[in-house]
Amino acid sequence: MFKFLSFILLISCTIGFSETITAEKEAAIKTEIDKAVKDYVTPLLLAQKLSIEFPPTPPTKKSSQVDAEVLKRIKAKIEEKYPSSTITKHRKAALKQFRLYKKGEHVEKMRVRPTGNRAFAAGEFKGFNRNGQLLIGNDAISKVDLKEAVMVHFDAKLRMEKVKKVVEAKLFYFHQDREKYSQSLAAPVKAELYAKAGYIQKGSKFYPAHTYLKKLYTLESKKLTEKLTTQIFAKHGYTKDGDKWIKGESESNEQDDFGDDEDDSFDDDTEEGDETEDDDTEEDDDTEEDDDDNEKEAPKRQKLFGPDFYTPGN
Numbered sequence: 001m002f003k004f005l006s007f008i009l010l011i012s013c014t015i016g017f018s019e020t021i022t023a024e025k026e027a028a029i030k031t032e033i034d035k036a037v038k039d040y041v042t043p044l045l046l047a048q049k050l051s052i053e054f055p056p057t058p059p060t061k062k063s064s065q066v067d068a069e070v071l072k073r074i075k076a077k078i079e080e081k082y083p084s085s086t087i088t089k090h091r092k093a094a095l096k097q098f099r100l101y102k103k104g105e106h107v108e109k110m111r112v113r114p115t116g117n118r119a120f121a122a123g124e125f126k127g128f129n130r131n132g133q134l135l136i137g138n139d140a141i142s143k144v145d146l147k148e149a150v151m152v153h154f155d156a157k158l159r160m161e162k163v164k165k166v167v168e169a170k171l172f173y174f175h176q177d178r179e180k181y182s183q184s185l186a187a188p189v190k191a192e193l194y195a196k197a198g199y200i201q202k203g204s205k206f207y208p209a210h211t212y213l214k215k216l217y218t219l220e221s222k223k224l225t226e227k228l229t230t231q232i233f234a235k236h237g238y239t240k241d242g243d244k245w246i247k248g249e250s251e252s253n254e255q256d257d258f259g260d261d262e263d264d265s266f267d268d269d270t271e272e273g274d275e276t277e278d279d280d281t282e283e284d285d286d287t288e289e290d291d292d293d294n295e296k297e298a299p300k301r302q303k304l305f306g307p308d309f310y311t312p313g314n
Contacts, residue, residue: 100159
């Protein structure tokens with residue numbers, strides 16, 4: 001009989017320690033969790049962390065329009081520092097250096113042979129004879145003596161090839177500098193114009209700021225809710241058992257993790273509004289005073305969770 005009574009007592013104690021939370025109590029704790037989450041995570045705080053205007057507005061331009069504007073801006077800056085006129089200037093100089101003579105034009109004194117009394121020729125350019133000899137005045141210069149330096153003045157195709165090589169050589173570093181400058185402009189110009197159009201950059205991609213902030217707010221709220229749920233339920237003495245919250249042995253052992261009783265801004269009896277440690281501030285529903293209220297609540301939050309408990313957006 002004594003053993004039977006002991007067994008009944010043991011079952012009674014076990015049932016007492018495993019008391020399931022009431023719907024009213026669970027709702028009250030969840031309200032407390034929601035309040036804590038909203039204190040820490042707000043669209044304004046996230047916007048400030050992202051360095052975007054608040055509230056963000058929908059993009060003013062499509063991404064294709066911004067890309068076109070980026071290219072236009074980069075081209076303008078390149079043209080300002082490395083003008084295309086430099087290319088034109090060198091090309092004109094090369095064309096002048098390698099003058100092309102046409103039939104009937106007078107050829108100034110020109111070295112057509114390496115040495116000898118007939119090394120120079122001058123007179124009317126008459127073209128080429130059947131043997132491929134160059135006819136200048138009364139002189140016929142054979143193919144043996146027709147070096148590139150001479151032929152470049154009488155062969156249009158050869159002349160243009162020569163002009164191209166000379167210009168490319170003169171502009172080798174010019175083109176390299178232009179390309180390097182273009183690459184250095186791409187990232188900052190793109191970031192500036194996309195931000196101006198209402199986008200936010202993450203990595204190498206750009207997203208509409210208003211939708212990004214909305215998604216981030218939802219994500220951060222969910223993350224912090226999950227983080228706080230176990231801790232705040234534990235503060236009230238409840239632990240998770242499957243899909244239910246059950247009463248633990250006592251609430252006193254959990255208090256050390258959240259701060260002292262006299263400064264617990266998440267107790268049920270403080271839902272109407274908390275005061276700071278100096279009792280000099282009350283909560284205000286006015287939107288313009290929300291930021292001030294958040295700053296005044298900071299000491300309480302840090303005492304509850306520690307100074308590095310949560311940073312929005314991380």
